[in-house]
Amino acid sequence: MLYIHNLTVCFQDASKEVLKDISLSLKAGEVGLVLGGNDSGKSTLLHCISGIIPRIKKASLSGSCTVVGGQLGVLLQDSDLFLLTTVQEELDFCLLNAGVTGNVIVKMRQQVEKQLKIDKLEQRQMHTLSGGERQRVALGAALISRPQLLLLDEPLAQLDIDFAETFLNYLCYLAQAGVCILVSSTSSYSFRKLPFRFFLLEEGRLIEQGDRKSLNAIKEKAEKTGIDIDGKDLLFQKAGFCCLSQKKSFHNSVPVLSMHNVSYAYQDCFQLKDVELEVFAGEIVAITGPNGSGKTTLLKLAAGIFQAECGEIQVLGKSIRGLSIAEATEKVGFLFQNPDHQLFQSTVNKEVAWGLLTRGCEPDIATKKAWHMLKKLGIEHLAHEHPYSLSKATRQWVALASVLVQDPLLLLLDEPTIGLDTLAATRFMEWIMELAEKLVAVALVTHQKELAYNFAHRVVSMNEGRVIPAGNLMS
Numbered sequence: 001m002l003y004i005h006n007l008t009v010c011f012q013d014a015s016k017e018v019l020k021d022i023s024l025s026l027k028a029g030e031v032g033l034v035l036g037g038n039d040s041g042k043s044t045l046l047h048c049i050s051g052i053i054p055r056i057k058k059a060s061l062s063g064s065c066t067v068v069g070g071q072l073g074v075l076l077q078d079s080d081l082f083l084l085t086t087v088q089e090e091l092d093f094c095l096l097n098a099g100v101t102g103n104v105i106v107k108m109r110q111q112v113e114k115q116l117k118i119d120k121l122e123q124r125q126m127h128t129l130s131g132g133e134r135q136r137v138a139l140g141a142a143l144i145s146r147p148q149l150l151l152l153d154e155p156l157a158q159l160d161i162d163f164a165e166t167f168l169n170y171l172c173y174l175a176q177a178g179v180c181i182l183v184s185s186t187s188s189y190s191f192r193k194l195p196f197r198f199f200l201l202e203e204g205r206l207i208e209q210g211d212r213k214s215l216n217a218i219k220e221k222a223e224k225t226g227i228d229i230d231g232k233d234l235l236f237q238k239a240g241f242c243c244l245s246q247k248k249s250f251h252n253s254v255p256v257l258s259m260h261n262v263s264y265a266y267q268d269c270f271q272l273k274d275v276e277l278e279v280f281a282g283e284i285v286a287i288t289g290p291n292g293s294g295k296t297t298l299l300k301l302a303a304g305i306f307q308a309e310c311g312e313i314q315v316l317g318k319s320i321r322g323l324s325i326a327e328a329t330e331k332v333g334f335l336f337q338n339p340d341h342q343l344f345q346s347t348v349n350k351e352v353a354w355g356l357l358t359r360g361c362e363p364d365i366a367t368k369k370a371w372h373m374l375k376k377l378g379i380e381h382l383a384h385e386h387p388y389s390l391s392k393a394t395r396q397w398v399a400l401a402s403v404l405v406q407d408p409l410l411l412l413l414d415e416p417t418i419g420l421d422t423l424a425a426t427r428f429m430e431w432i433m434e435l436a437e438k439l440v441a442v443a444l445v446t447h448q449k450e451l452a453y454n455f456a457h458r459v460v461s462m463n464e465g466r467v468i469p470a471g472n473l474m475s
Contacts, residue, residue, distance in 0.1 A: 001070070001149055001180040002026040002049065006063035009044055009053065009204075018044050019204045021063070026182060028148065031175050031194045034184040036201035037226030037421040038393035042184035043077055045201070046151045049182070050074045070148025070180075071098070075138055077153040077392055077419065080338055087113075087129075087137050088122045091144055098145045112144045115170060117163065128269055131158040131337045131415065132291025132447075139167070150174065152183045156190055157418050158337070160290040160447055168193045186421040187228035188215055200225070226421025231450075254317050255280050256410050256441035257302055262311035264301060272297050272465045275311070279410070281439040284432065286452035288445075289462035295445040296337060298462065299412045302443065304328025315410060326358070333408030337415045337445075339392070339399035348390075349374065349383040352401045359406070373405040377431075393419050400428070404435075411435060413444040417451065429455055 002025060009019040019041045026032045036042045047053040048065050050072065084090045091112065095105045113119040116136045121129065129137065135158040142150065156164045171194060175181055183191060188198060198215050200208040202225050208218050215222065219229050255278035264272040272294045279285045287295050300306045301313060304320045304327070313320050320328040336342050345351040353370035357363065374380040379397050382390065387398050396419065403411070413432070417425040433455065436442055446452050452459050461468045 001028050001030075001068055002032075002182065003066045003068070004049070004064070007045075007048060007065050008062045009041075009048060009059050011057075011059045017204055018059075019048070022201075022206050023063075024199050024206065024209065026180050026197070028180050029175055029178045030180055031171070031196040032182040033188060033191055033194070033196040033198045034182065034201060035186070035188055035198055035222065035225075035227050036184070037186060038419075038424055039203075039391050040201040040225065041204040042201060043153055043391075044204075046074075046153050046182065046184055050151055067149055071145050073142040073145060073147030073150045075142040075152045075155055077157070078338070078340070080134060080340070082126045082134075082137075085125055086122075087118060087124050087126065090126060090137060091140055094141050094144050100145070108144055108146075112140045116140050116143075117166070124269055128266055130292045130296055132160055132163070135159055136163070136291070148179060150179055150181045152181065154185055154419060155183060156185070158291070158415060158447070161449065163291065164190070165193075186226060186419075188212075188222070189228050189231040200227070223422070226423040228422050253280060255314075256316055257443065258312070258314040258317075259298075259302065260312045262301060262308045262313060264297060264306060264308055266297065270294070270297070270465065272301070275301075275465075275467050277443075277460065277467055279441045279443050281409070281441050282436050283458065284436050284442040284444060284456045286444050286446055286456035286459045287462060287467075288447065288449070288452055288459060293462040294465040295462050296414055297465075298467070299334070299414055299443065299445060302410075303332055303334045303412055305334070330359075331409040333403035333406060333411045335399055335403055335411075335413045335416055337418070339395040340388075342399050342402065343387040343395060346386060347384050348379070348387055348398050348401075351387055351398055352405050355402055355406050369405055370401075373401045377401050377404075378427075393421070393424060396420065397424075400431070404431075409440060411440055411442045413442065415445055415447070417446070417448065425451075 005023050007019055007022040008017050010017045022045065034042050034045060044053065047057060049067065053059050054061060082090055084093055091109050092105055095108060100108065113122060116139055118136050118140060121133060126134065139155060159167065168191065171181060185191065195212065197211055198209060199206055200222055222229055257279040259275050259277040262272065262275040275298060287298065289295055297306065301308055304323055304325050316331055343351055345354055349370050352373055353366040356366035356369060371380065371383065374383055377397055387395055417428055420428060432442055444456065
């Protein structure tokens with residue numbers, strides 16, 4: 001089904017190959033798991049197999065990559081790449097493009113909608129969906145034409161825990177039905193239910209491969225590349241690293257963020273209802289809940305991106321009702337779920353300095369502050385690169401730098417560790433904890449249960465637009 005021999009890939013102006021002498025094969029009914037840390041070449045490999053490289057992304061290739069027979073289904077790492085307006089149109093387009101017509105389209109669409117639990121979203125406009133809901137639609141687009149070879153790049157990203165389990169069961173069913181599946185991920189633990197063969201990449205080279213059982217023999221080597229082998233992650237293995245080691249009380253001061261009786265309706269298809277939430281200086285509050293429960297909407301209300309229909313939102317004791325986004329976010333840093341939603345400058349240093357310049361900072365001072373922040377985060381060598389020439393994980397660091405350089409007192413983070421390997425996620429959370437120690441208030445949306453309960457002082461859950469307090473973890 002899939003045969004790769006001595007595949008080497010080099011992009012224009014790159015100093016070295018992004019893939020070097022890769023050889024692997026998969027048969028019908030087999031599941032391959034491409035493991036690797038950030039920038040190891042996982043996505044590039046899937047792009048070569050799908051033909052994105054070199055047809056769309058230009059690069060020089062040597063060796064061979066052969067797919068024998070059958071329809072191809074592809075899930076890209078970025079689930080925000082949609083062509084049409086509604087869920088139904090997006091799914092139907094995949095079938096029309098494959099030459100399917102008439103009532104067959106309806107039958108195949110309804111089947112995949114039911115399997116992925118998106119049947120109630122059929123008439124929703126794509127831009128109104130949550131990140132997890134968009135991920136499900138993207139999975140539907142990959143699966144709807146019933147491919148014989150399925151390429152999935154970080155398919156569990158943004159999915160809530162319950163649906164992730166449902167989807168993994170479905171992948172097991174597809175493999176048993178003879179579908180060849182190749183998945184890329186930074187975690188083998190997340191796919192432990194699958195009978196996979198693994199391929200471990202490091203800096204574009206295939207350094208180990210074998211069956212699931214043999215992965216334990218190279219556990220230490222894999223973890224050093226940023227791979228989660230046993231579900232604990234490097235995040236949670238550092239002695240004395242966890243927030244829970246230091247008990248604190250935050251409720252003796254005025255909250256940095258206060259939301260009282262807040263409600264919001266989005267085009268008659270979603271409601272946030274009677275939200276009550278406070279976040280105090282130095283406190284990390286994790287917000288969890290199933291896809292579509294309103295987590296991102298809550299953060300956007302807190303940042304003034306959306307205006308509440310009723311209720312009161314205060315930041316640093318001041319109501320943000322009626323304020324412009326710039327006024328509402330004067331002391332607020334917002335990190336979007338997708339870093340591409342906030343990157344638009346031609347170089348990294350311009351990107352990081354831009355927010356300072358819009359707030360009246362002198363150009364020389366803004367440039368120096370931007371450079372200092374890039375150096376702090378260890379990405380100063382990228383200062384003159386175009387943000388979109390970087391990997392998605394690296395773009396996440398650039399987005400974080402552009403937020404932190406403005407010294408926010410309230411930090412709103414929407415799934416900040418998506419796509420980060422365990423080494424990068426550890427470094428990221430070290431930064432967040434350091435900011436909390438400096439009395440920055442943090443509200444963090446995450447589907448990672450371990451991250452929430454190991455790094456947050458308090459966890460609240462959302463369901464169907466309501467906030468459900470889950471208690472103070474520090475008591």
